[in-house]
Amino acid sequence: MARSTKAAAEKTRRRILDAAEQLFYANGVAQTSLEQIAEAAGVTRGAIYWHFADKVALFRALYEGVRLPQEDLVEQAATGGNPDPLGLLEQVACDCLKTLAADQQRQRVFAILLFRCDYLGEMAEALARQNEADATMHANLTRLFAMAERDGLLSPRWPPAVAERAFTAMMRGLWVDWLRYERNFDLAGVGSDCVKGLFQSFRAR
Amino acid sequence: MARSTKAAAEKTRRRILDAAEQLFYANGVAQTSLEQIAEAAGVTRGAIYWHFADKVALFRALYEGVRLPQEDLVEQAATGGNPDPLGLLEQVACDCLKTLAADQQRQRVFAILLFRCDYLGEMAEALARQNEADATMHANLTRLFAMAERDGLLSPRWPPAVAERAFTAMMRGLWVDWLRYERNFDLAGVGSDCVKGLFQSFRAR
DNA sequence: GGATATACCTACATCGCTGTATGTAAAGTA
DNA sequence: TACTTTACATACAGCGATGTAGGTATATCC
Numbered sequence: 347m348a349r350s351t352k353a354a355a356e357k358t359r360r361r362i363l364d365a366a367e368q369l370f371y372a373n374g375v376a377q378t379s380l381e382q383i384a385e386a387a388g389v390t391r392g393a394i395y396w397h398f399a400d401k402v403a404l405f406r407a408l409y410e411g412v413r414l415p416q417e418d419l420v421e422q423a424a425t426g427g428n429p430d431p432l433g434l435l436e437q438v439a440c441d442c443l444k445t446l447a448a449d450q451q452r453q454r455v456f457a458i459l460l461f462r463c464d465y466l467g468e469m470a471e472a473l474a475r476q477n478e479a480d481a482t483m484h485a486n487l488t489r490l491f492a493m494a495e496r497d498g499l500l501s502p503r504w505p506p507a508v509a510e511r512a513f514t515a516m517m518r519g520l521w522v523d524w525l526r527y528e529r530n531f532d533l534a535g536v537g538s539d540c541v542k543g544l545f546q547s548f549r550a551r
Numbered sequence: 552m553a554r555s556t557k558a559a560a561e562k563t564r565r566r567i568l569d570a571a572e573q574l575f576y577a578n579g580v581a582q583t584s585l586e587q588i589a590e591a592a593g594v595t596r597g598a599i600y601w602h603f604a605d606k607v608a609l610f611r612a613l614y615e616g617v618r619l620p621q622e623d624l625v626e627q628a629a630t631g632g633n634p635d636p637l638g639l640l641e642q643v644a645c646d647c648l649k650t651l652a653a654d655q656q657r658q659r660v661f662a663i664l665l666f667r668c669d670y671l672g673e674m675a676e677a678l679a680r681q682n683e684a685d686a687t688m689h690a691n692l693t694r695l696f697a698m699a700e701r702d703g704l705l706s707p708r709w710p711p712a713v714a715e716r717a718f719t720a721m722m723r724g725l726w727v728d729w730l731r732y733e734r735n736f737d738l739a740g741v742g743s744d745c746v747k748g749l750f751q752s753f754r755a756r
Numbered sequence: 757g758g759a760t761a762t763a764c765c766t767a768c769a770t771c772g773c774t775g776t777a778t779g780t781a782a783a784g785t786a
Numbered sequence: 787t788a789c790t791t792t793a794c795a796t797a798c799a800g801c802g803a804t805g806t807a808g809g810t811a812t813a814t815c816c
Contacts, residue, residue: 351783355793374669376581379773392795395775462669464579477732504748511736512745515724520716522723527682531716540717543709547752556813560763584803597765600805 359397361387363411366404371454375405375463402468409472412455415521416479418442420486431490432499436545439517440538446521447533457525487514494548501550509548516544564602566592568616571609576659580610580668607673614677617660620726621684623647625691636695637704641750644722645743651726652738662730692719699753706755714753721749 350358365386369378380401384391398404422438446452465473491506500509520537524530531537555563570591574583585606589596603609627643651657664681668674696711705714725745729738736742 350793352792358793374581376579376669381773390795391774393793396792396794400775461665464581464667464669480732503751505744508741508744508748511725511728511741512721512748515728515742515745516717516721517724518727519720519722519724522727523716523720527685536713536716537720539710539713540720543713543717543752544749546708547748547755550752550755555763557762563763586803595765596804598763601762601764605805 358387358389358393362389362394362397362404363408367408367451367454367458370405370408370458370462375401375458375469380404405463405469405472409455409459409475412452414456414459414476414479415442415446415452415517416476416483418445419517420479420483423486423490430499431494431497432545432548435487435490435513436541439513439541440534442517443520443537443541444534447524447537453525453529456521460522461526484510484514500548503550504548513544516540563592563594563598567594567599567602567609568613572613572656572659572663575610575613575663575667580606580663580674585609610668610674610677614660614664614680617657619664619681619684620647620651620657620661620722621681621688623650624722625684625688628695629691635704636699636702637750637753640692640695640718641746644718644746645739647722648725648742648746649739652729652742658730658734661726665727665730689715689719705753708755709753718749721745 362383366378366383369382369386373382380391380394383404384394387393394404398407419438419442422441423435428434446456459472459476463469463472487510488506491500491510494500495506500506504512520533520540524533524537567588571583571588574587574591578587585596585599588609589599592598599609603612624643624647627646628640633639651661664677668677692715693711696705696715699705700711705711709717725738725742729736729742
């Protein structure tokens, strides 16, 4: 068969990744064979094995190509020394919802990570990465809520640890419910309203 | 081999189900073979095929044996005509968290449904059942929050639709985070505090 | 107490999927 | 231009899992 140029090879690689993303999302990771992916990408399994060591490597390339919402959230909220940490976090959270609602690829990849793969031995590293992202998120949020409390910005009704858990739980629940149930509500609109309501409660004196 | 009595057969069936639960939870549904289950249960694959048509039927028997938290929530909250619907729901939600925190079997089954199975073609009915449970939950909660608003019990800050979404998202987020991350916080304690904080906000005038 | 259904176990046949080894034509390189 | 490397395709070998057919010994029923 004809050897293609470098650019064409990169295109092939992307076609494989795209096909894998679609099929993983539609049928689940374990239930998708490399043969199916190859067919959908218009190549043979040989091409896949050329670009990726095996299915796990392909899966890894897929989820390493996108940023998780948790990572997004942390990166933007980590700017320390803010005079209004709660306001900042509220803004960042709403932006995060809006961003996810607009980026279909990340929706699919995140949905795959959430629902379409059981974390077996080798896939477990994907879970580990999420754990890590969550851990740093928790650490940052803990600092942030503690700061807010110290500055008298947090309602005494909300111990920092509880507020932090409530916030992360709500964010996770919004992502999960929206992705799982065919995006059947307005994530950017209603979701942001939920977050705003919660933060109003955080600030109430 | 010796045929066992009816009671013994039922015991065998339960041993198979228990082994499947453990292995599905530990390794994922797709990555668990009937041979592994049989070995863990101390029988051969023949016994499994005697009691269950195939792996899907075994999986179905597993999740049909337990009630989902959503179903729990709805059933208890559906008692109409309550003078304090918000108080009732708050109580029910906290009870629900407490119940889940105490029942290890339901934790495992629910975790399997959430994380350990990709919803392929035949397993999809499990997802369908969850969808149904969620739909009735949403319907009931919508009525409940609408009632609360009509009776002036709901803060004007919280439109009923937003409040309902915020509540379900928080509950889902609590379940998910707790089950996913090795139960690394006190679901009954901190979780209930989160719910209570939210409901205080719901009621604020 | 004999017939029959039950509750398994054993053995086998099959099949899809994986991984690898080999082939090959074009692109790059000196 | 000769050689090498790249980017695949093709072919093959092997395994693990599934489903089923057939055997067997014991409960259960009449």
